[in-house]
Amino acid sequence: MNMWIVAAAVMAAILAFLLVKPLFEPALSVEADLKGDAPLRNLLDEKERTLRALKDLELDYAMGKIGSEELEPARRALALEAGKLLEEIKRNGGR
Amino acid sequence: MGKIFISLVSLFIVVGAALIYSSTTGTSSLVLLPSELVAKAEAKDLRRIRIGGRVIDPISYQTEPSMVLRFSVKDPKGGEQAVPVVYEGLKPDMFAAGRDVLIDGDFVGGTVRAAKLQTQCPSKYEPAVPGAQQQAPKE
Amino acid sequence: MIEFGHFALALAWILAFGASITGVVLGSRAKAQLGQIEVVRRATMAVAACLGCALVALGYSFVTNDYTVQYVWQYSNRSMPWIYKVTAIWGGMDGSMLLWCFLVALFASFVARASVSYPRPLVPALLGFLNTSALFFTSITLFFTNPFRYLKTPVLMPDGNGLNPLLQNEYMAIHPPMLYLGFTGLFIPYAFCMAALASGHLSNDWVRLTRRWTLIGWTFLTAGIVLGGHWAYLELGWGGFWAWDPVENASFLPWLTATAFLHSVMVQERKGMLKLWNVFLVTLTYALTVFGTFLTRSGIVQSVHAFASTDIGWTFLLYLGLIFVVAVALVIRRRHELSPQRTIESLFSREAIFLLNNLVLLSICFAVLWGVMFPVFSEALTGQKQTVGIPFFNAVNVPLFLLLVFLMGVGPVIAWKRSSLRLMVRSFAVPFLGAFVVGVALVWAGVTEFYPVLAYSIAFFVLMTILGELQRGLGAQAAATGAATLAPSNAVALFRRQRMRYGAHLIHFGVLVMTVAITASMAHKVEREFTLSSGEKYSVGRFELELQEFHDEEQANYDAVQAHVALKSLKDGSLLEVMAPEMRFYRKNKENTTEVALRMGQREDVYLVLAGIDETGTRASFKIFINPLQVWLWYGAIIMVLGGFVMALPLPRQATAEERSRGRAEQPA
Numbered sequence: 001m002n003m004w005i006v007a008a009a010v011m012a013a014i015l016a017f018l019l020v021k022p023l024f025e026p027a028l029s030v031e032a033d034l035k036g037d038a039p040l041r042n043l044l045d046e047k048e049r050t051l052r053a054l055k056d057l058e059l060d061y062a063m064g065k066i067g068s069e070e071l072e073p074a075r076r077a078l079a080l081e082a083g084k085l086l087e088e089i090k091r092n093g094g095r
Numbered sequence: 096m097g098k099i100f101i102s103l104v105s106l107f108i109v110v111g112a113a114l115i116y117s118s119t120t121g122t123s124s125l126v127l128l129p130s131e132l133v134a135k136a137e138a139k140d141l142r143r144i145r146i147g148g149r150v151i152d153p154i155s156y157q158t159e160p161s162m163v164l165r166f167s168v169k170d171p172k173g174g175e176q177a178v179p180v181v182y183e184g185l186k187p188d189m190f191a192a193g194r195d196v197l198i199d200g201d202f203v204g205g206t207v208r209a210a211k212l213q214t215q216c217p218s219k220y221e222p223a224v225p226g227a228q229q230q231a232p233k234e
Numbered sequence: 235m236i237e238f239g240h241f242a243l244a245l246a247w248i249l250a251f252g253a254s255i256t257g258v259v260l261g262s263r264a265k266a267q268l269g270q271i272e273v274v275r276r277a278t279m280a281v282a283a284c285l286g287c288a289l290v291a292l293g294y295s296f297v298t299n300d301y302t303v304q305y306v307w308q309y310s311n312r313s314m315p316w317i318y319k320v321t322a323i324w325g326g327m328d329g330s331m332l333l334w335c336f337l338v339a340l341f342a343s344f345v346a347r348a349s350v351s352y353p354r355p356l357v358p359a360l361l362g363f364l365n366t367s368a369l370f371f372t373s374i375t376l377f378f379t380n381p382f383r384y385l386k387t388p389v390l391m392p393d394g395n396g397l398n399p400l401l402q403n404e405y406m407a408i409h410p411p412m413l414y415l416g417f418t419g420l421f422i423p424y425a426f427c428m429a430a431l432a433s434g435h436l437s438n439d440w441v442r443l444t445r446r447w448t449l450i451g452w453t454f455l456t457a458g459i460v461l462g463g464h465w466a467y468l469e470l471g472w473g474g475f476w477a478w479d480p481v482e483n484a485s486f487l488p489w490l491t492a493t494a495f496l497h498s499v500m501v502q503e504r505k506g507m508l509k510l511w512n513v514f515l516v517t518l519t520y521a522l523t524v525f526g527t528f529l530t531r532s533g534i535v536q537s538v539h540a541f542a543s544t545d546i547g548w549t550f551l552l553y554l555g556l557i558f559v560v561a562v563a564l565v566i567r568r569r570h571e572l573s574p575q576r577t578i579e580s581l582f583s584r585e586a587i588f589l590l591n592n593l594v595l596l597s598i599c600f601a602v603l604w605g606v607m608f609p610v611f612s613e614a615l616t617g618q619k620q621t622v623g624i625p626f627f628n629a630v631n632v633p634l635f636l637l638l639v640f641l642m643g644v645g646p647v648i649a650w651k652r653s654s655l656r657l658m659v660r661s662f663a664v665p666f667l668g669a670f671v672v673g674v675a676l677v678w679a680g681v682t683e684f685y686p687v688l689a690y691s692i693a694f695f696v697l698m699t700i701l702g703e704l705q706r707g708l709g710a711q712a713a714a715t716g717a718a719t720l721a722p723s724n725a726v727a728l729f730r731r732q733r734m735r736y737g738a739h740l741i742h743f744g745v746l747v748m749t750v751a752i753t754a755s756m757a758h759k760v761e762r763e764f765t766l767s768s769g770e771k772y773s774v775g776r777f778e779l780e781l782q783e784f785h786d787e788e789q790a791n792y793d794a795v796q797a798h799v800a801l802k803s804l805k806d807g808s809l810l811e812v813m814a815p816e817m818r819f820y821r822k823n824k825e826n827t828t829e830v831a832l833r834m835g836q837r838e839d840v841y842l843v844l845a846g847i848d849e850t851g852t853r854a855s856f857k858i859f860i861n862p863l864q865v866w867l868w869y870g871a872i873i874m875v876l877g878g879f880v881m882a883l884p885l886p887r888q889a890t891a892e893e894r895s896r897g898r899a900e901q902p903a
Contacts, residue, residue: 004238011287012245015280019273028269034355034433035264038571041437045506046575048438052504056650062710063703065649067657074651097577099586107593115601118629119608119622126609126619145621158846158855159765185763185845185857188400188471188827199623211623 040092043085050082124199129168130176132202141202147215151177152192162186164212171195182209189214236303239291240382243332246284246339247376250369253277257362261433266358274361278346281368282339289336292381293323301391305329305381311394311822313791314402321407322397327531328381330410334527335371337411337418342368345422345447353439360429367421367520370553378546399792399820399827405465413458413485417523419451420492424520427513431564436571441503441512446882448499452492453878459485460871471828471843473761473859475867478627483606484526487599491519494595497588504650505585506575510565511592513572517561522599524554529606580652587645594638601630632685636692639749642742643696646703646735665698686757693749700739700746707732737881744873751866760860763845766799767853775860777840778802782812784851792820794829797844797854801833815844815856839864 022028057078061071124143127135132146148168155165164186167177180198190196190212200209257274260266292305296319301307309322309329324330342364349357375381385391423444430440462482463475476482495515501508528550565572578586604611605622612620647661673691681687711728712719729736764772766781773779780800787794796814803810816829833840841859848854 004235004241007238008241011242011284015245015249015283019276019280022269022272022276025269028267028272030268031265032268032271032354033264034261034266034358036353036355036435038434041435045438049504049506053650056504059710060649062713063706064657064661065647066652066654070652070654097574097579099578099581100589103586103589103593107597111597111600114597114630114633115604118601118626119604122626122629123608123612123620123622126621145623156846158848159853162763162845162855162857185471185843189825191824191826 037092040089043089043092047082047085047089050078050085054078054082128170128174129178130170130174132178132207133176136202140204144200144202144207146178146180146198146200146207147171148178148196148198150190150192150194150196154190154192156186164190166192168196168198168207178207179205180207180209180212182212184212187212187214235291235294235298235300236382236384239288239295240380242284242287242291243372243376243380243382246281246288246335247369247372249277249281249284250339250365250372253281254362254365254369257358257360257365258432259362261359261362261429271354271358271361274358274365275346275349278339278361278365278368279343281365281372282336282343285332285336285339285372288382289323289332292329292332293320296320296322299394301394302384303381304383304385307385307391307394309395309397311396311791313822314397315790317407318397318402321401324410324414325397325401325406328375328379330414331371331375331379332381333411334414334418335368335375337414338371338421339368341418341422341447342425345425352443353435353437355433355435356426356429356439356443359432360425363425363428363432364422367425374546374549378549396791396820396822399818399825400469402791403465403469405461405468409458409461409465412454412461416451416453416455416458417485417488417526419447419454420488420523421520422447422451423495423516427516428560428564431513431561431568434568434571436509436568438503441499445496445499446884448492448496449878449882452489452496453875453882455485455489455492456871456878457875459489460868460875464868467864468830468832471830473759473841473843473857473861474755478602478605478624480606481530483602484529487526487602487606488519488522490595490599490602491515491522494592494599495519498592501585501588507578507585508589509572509574513561513565515592517557521554521557524550524557528554582648582653582655582658584645584648584650587641587648591638591641591645594634594641598631598634598638601634602627605630635749636685636689639689639696639745640692642745643692643699646739646742647699661702662699665695665702668698669695681757683757686753689749689753693746693753696742696746700743703739704736707736734881737877740877740880741874742877744870744875744877747866747870747873749870751863751870754863755861755867758862761857763855763857765853765855773804774858775838776804777810777860778804778807779813779842779856779858781854784847784854785814787816791822792818794818795844795847797847797856799831799842799856801840813840813842815842817844817847834865836865838862 054075057066057071057074060066061068066074122143124145125141126145126147129146129148132141132144135141146168149171151167151169153166157163162184164182164184165179167179169175169177182198182200195215197211197213197215198207198209199211200207202208253274256270256277260270260274294300295303295306296310297316299306299310299312299319305326305328309325310319314322322329324333345364346361349360352360426440426444426447430436459482462485466477467473467475495512498508498512498515502512528547531546531550578589580586605626609619609621612618643665644662648658669691672694673687676687676690681690707728708719708724711717711731712721712724715724715727717724717727760775762774766772766779768781768783771778771780778801780802782798782800785796785798787796794816796816799813799815801810801813802808811833813831813833815831818827818829819825820827828843828845831842831844833842839859839861841861843857845855845857
């Protein structure tokens, strides 16, 4: 008659076991850092953005959206920026 | 924030507001219950109204020479004031006495001339639950 | 069974409650144990499992005709085919809320599953915020709209009340779940965004990780909205597909802001601009999905198909308030990290066009919201309730939409940062000229109304720019690899290399097709009423209709009468199809409905409704709509959804590796 109570108890037991298990696993008892290095992360983001901008620039040139007279100065500026960023990243302990 | 950002945003606020304002004033209609309509109109004509009411008998639907649906509506919450409605067009699905309808049109000469008639429904389909207090219908 | 469902629902609530609090608390700490994060992750998945069990329990009660359950009694009966018994789960409010909960939890569990590879500082807060949303909807279901309740009758009911006949339709089987998938999918970007703000991990990570989820939600929402329109078109018998009804608008509002976000997020990813703007868009999108649920379930505005007005409206308002308070508080806390890294340099840049696109979409959103809420506003301000209808929505939205479509042609052709004006003029000259020629040709052909001519011209302009983009892309690809420009392999390579870009073009192309179809069906629709006796004929457009006979039919749950009408070509009299519009009488509910007879064609749809049969049973009245190019609306939507999936599908492994190596090669020394 009270099949559902049995089913509910089984379900609750399985869930409880699966949920609590990670707390007793030695491999997972490590403390993880949740703050991270915000300045470095921003620098890395900017590096990505600069590289992306370089790629976009090449693509826009290939697709005829900018001319060669715009391409070169823009590319030089971006390369310069990328160089600066890489240096700063190195200073901040990144790669 | 850059100059371009600020100017574009302000431009859109101004233009958008003007567009919405002009469209609203030209198309808005009064929302009335049948009893409010009778009280408000006092035999005057009213343009651009929306009536939410409950259909009551008699309903006549002729299809020749053109489709004309005649019926009356009263307040969904009861009340005695019935307003006659004429709708030239196809009888909507599930239209029947006791149903709530939305009517958009004009009130001319004591009759609502409906330009648009909608049966209020599809999802609103809460039957009375026997023996239990009802969940919703407050009408 | 019903107790088990109730138990599973309650368990889901407890788990969601625990997981949301633990997640947010862990997320606010500097350090956390991996095991603790793993518990929250598992709890998130367990919520979905529990709600899945609850849903199965409810479905089981439906399929086994358990009329001791109030909800089952209300929405099904024995004569319904089993498939409609299953779809009746979301036929009413209680079950649809349960389905909603389940889908929220399902999406949350997918994110939780993927979260092992996410940047760790983001994860606890992310799991927490995913669960706050699940918690809210589970609370509503458990405490206010619980479908697991017994019918309080002294005697056992032999049969159920039955599902509304209009909902006994295959579209109702997939339209609501699609829409809900869209709605619930769009809460994921919100959870990511709030988690990023709460944890302070505001790098590009959340933007990048959230894109696929936004695309998935957006694609489902698009499909859901169009399916709703298709259902209305087939079933409601008024010849149209969109009536700007509050319920339709409720699904459209978050679509607009999600579309805006999909564009502006690219600007943030590439330029570090519009960060605050994107937080606003994401929060607004989520708030609008909640608002949509509120709108359709609170009865604050009159709608053709509002759900029963209930008293749970205040909980939604409370939650909406909470969403904004939390967002504002987090934004204030992180205001320094949200300042833009660059500004827009030129009006002729991709970022400026994207901003314009956002502003147009938000204007449409605001106008629609204004229209929906106008009865409430006007009553509050003037004491007299007023409303606006289709004329208002068309007057405001037609120009804004045309501007949007126009921008769709401009955006992709313009370069990031700053375009060369000289080259821009060159790329736009041919499309502009083409659009002008199309406009003149249309006027010459007799289409003289302003908006249709403008709409077709703009659509042609955008088509030309998209094709131009494709041609230049193929050319550049061919130049780089030495393949022939028009070789299929060249096109395939280009698509694979720049899937996102061409997926977007595909979506834009779908929008174009829809624009043309909507314009045609709005501007050149033909609508006639007529009455025929057997053997009589009526001609309209390039068709002739002849009434042949009546045909009675008896089905399990309804009686029907069909009129067989021969549709012939007016030119040569050849028979195209025998159409059979139908009137139905559902015995159980004593409801009359009409079934439309529809002949879909590439050029136009013939849409025939049987309006009535006279007392003698020999003469029938009909209403006919000729909807030009209607079918292209659905094709356009299919293209859009296809484009969405092309963009949302996971990248094949090789391509990412290849892109990475190319990225390295391009790195300046």
